[in-house]
Amino acid sequence: MFTIEQLQAFVATSEAGSFSAAARQLGRAQSVISQHIMNMELDCGVDLFERSGRYPTLTGKGRELLPYALATISQLDRLNNKASQLFSQPASQLILAVDEGIPLTRLPKALKNLEQQFPQLQVECLTASSPDIIELVKSERATTGIILSELQMPKNTDSCNLGHIGFDAFVSSEHPLANHNVKHIDELKQHRQLVIGSKNADNSGFNQAVSPDIWYADNYYILLELANKGFGWCFLPEHLVAHTPNTLVKVGEEFTKLAWQVNIDLIQHQKWHSDPLHQQARLELQTLFE
Template sequence: MFSVEQLHAFVATVDSGSFSAAARQLAKAQSVISQHIINLEIDCNATLFERTGRYPQLTQAGHKLLPHAQALLNQHQRLLNSALALNDSTPSEVTIALDEGIPFSAMASVVEELNNAYPNVTLEFLSASSLDVIDLLKQETPLTGIIFSELNLPTNLDYECIGSVNFDLYVAKSHPLAKQAVKNIDSLRLYRQLLIRSRNTQTSSFQLKVSPDVLFADNYYLLLQLTLQGHGWCLLPEHVAHEALQANELVRLPIEFEKMQWHANVDILQHQKYSDLAIFKTLRKLLRNIL
């Protein structure tokens, strides 16, 4: 019967595109990866890859096996993480990483209650874009992320939705767009867009690039300043834009389709290695009420 190692070799080959790349990904010799695939094909009594071209291509049988192999490996990793958490070893330090577009003021009661429940645990707070928080969680650190929902998340992260934050389109009062009613979103292609992206140049699944002319920043407060300086139009959280809006320095983009407001869901993310620990369960419970 096939082994977990064989399934890892199979899925890594599909993900990376070749046996040699899978070997590098899994820190194995290429011959070991090739033998795992051969043994898996023998156990399944089916050819999983076409090897006639430069790179291996999945056969019909390989396509059928792939989702089952991925699901089994995900469950195997969850089993390993659960086993590691059986002794419920509370870490001495817990990090909460927050997308700066999510209001930190809502965290005050959470900090106090968590400190009361775990007085010997040191809390650290980080501010980063949602995609950068996801990258931090990939490193298996004792971290809780509070991010704007993303469509694609690593399978070893647990998550739940805790509410939403309102977004809208803004420009500086001095910007040409502030003096006209835009007929539709397509009209915005004629003007520079200010867009959020992570430090490794990933863009959010809900922050779509519309204009061919773009300036990027990794946090919403930088985007706000760029917007106020008249560099372009931008999608911002309402609480980030509020003060400049009240000061009449910023305006909501005048648009004929009036209800353009976005509601971005906010998720809690934790690595499976820690999500079953009591302190992380407590933190999730406290965070459910902040929005």
Template structure:
């Protein structure tokens, strides 16, 4: 019967591209990796790699096995983390990382309920972009994250969708785009775009670059100030711009640009297997917060 070690050797060989690289990644000698895979091939009665070239290539059987092997490894990690948590004492601290694009104006009352249930827990709050929060969770710098949803998350990051927010394409009322008849999306490329995130960051659902002229900021409130100042157009959470809309400092672009408006999910994210009773209660309060924000 196959073992986790065999499956790990198989998956790492695929992901790193060679037996030697997999050995380095797993901290083993190359012969051990080769032996694990050979044994796995015997146990499955299938050749998993074509070894005729310089680097091993997956066979059809190997390609079929790969997603199943990854699923078993992920489940094993989850089980290991949960078993480990059974031996841990009551947590003393929890770190909550929040994307400021998420509406959390009613957070205080829900924190009050959490504090009543867990009076001895020390809470730490971090503000960051969703991209950075995912990294914080992945590296266990934060326990729980509240983020704008991504299509995929790293293997050891689990998520739960608890709400949504509306994004809208906005400009200053003094910006040329606000005073021009807009007939096609390419007209946006003639004007600067302000984008959430760092200049060297990989594109995400909420920071796609449409214009060749781009300014970057790491938080939506800076984006809002740049838009109000007339420095460019941007796609931002509508609730952040509500006061500026009421004051007629900014406006939404016309209806023929609505394909750039979108409704984004809000996710709670957490590292696999790190949950405990306190974090479950905090997650419950965050769910209630999002429910109340929807009215």
């Protein structure tokens, strides 16, 4: 019933918020986008967008159709990626981007196993915050990423869970909070918070800013050093604090009961999903936290 061009116009308009923005995103004329949407609505017999306001918004029927359109376009992308691999040489390079807050003591063994199966293997390792790694994989600068789990992922990436690590709130033993029995997170808002950010100013989905006074860094080692010198409190991986010389203490016995486990995910661009090297890399990297 629908063409791929119509579905792309429909999805782009819903995401971009206007026909003109969708046209720019797809590199088409606005009239073409509008016509695609109108043809879809004629075929459906219902309005997919409400046009009474300044910008088009999805109707109830449009919201019902959107997930199916997204799934169809995703499958088309997978088909195109698979087809392109049929006529190209298998990859020999693994570009691995890793969040510095994740322990990787078993990574050398995984890479050794991978090298034995792919003697021509070339590896490049990058470190960045998890939001930045998502962008590196999305842009294909990295072929594989190991990140602290995020709720929002780009449509062109695949992911699987590798395990989890513990986080808690820490502060210098010389900080006023060190001797204060914090019972609620609101009490922390009175003190500076040190927060993981990214190079494009996006914050991690699970490490949100709480205090009105915030200092940012894009890796946990900097956060640890700032906290160690008394500049503020922060959420840190427990393993990092345990294995790094510091004077940090957990924030209050009552508050530490709020400590949580954060999932670790492996992500890859969909174009590498069927590539032999990256398939095996997924298998090897899934042993990192067993």
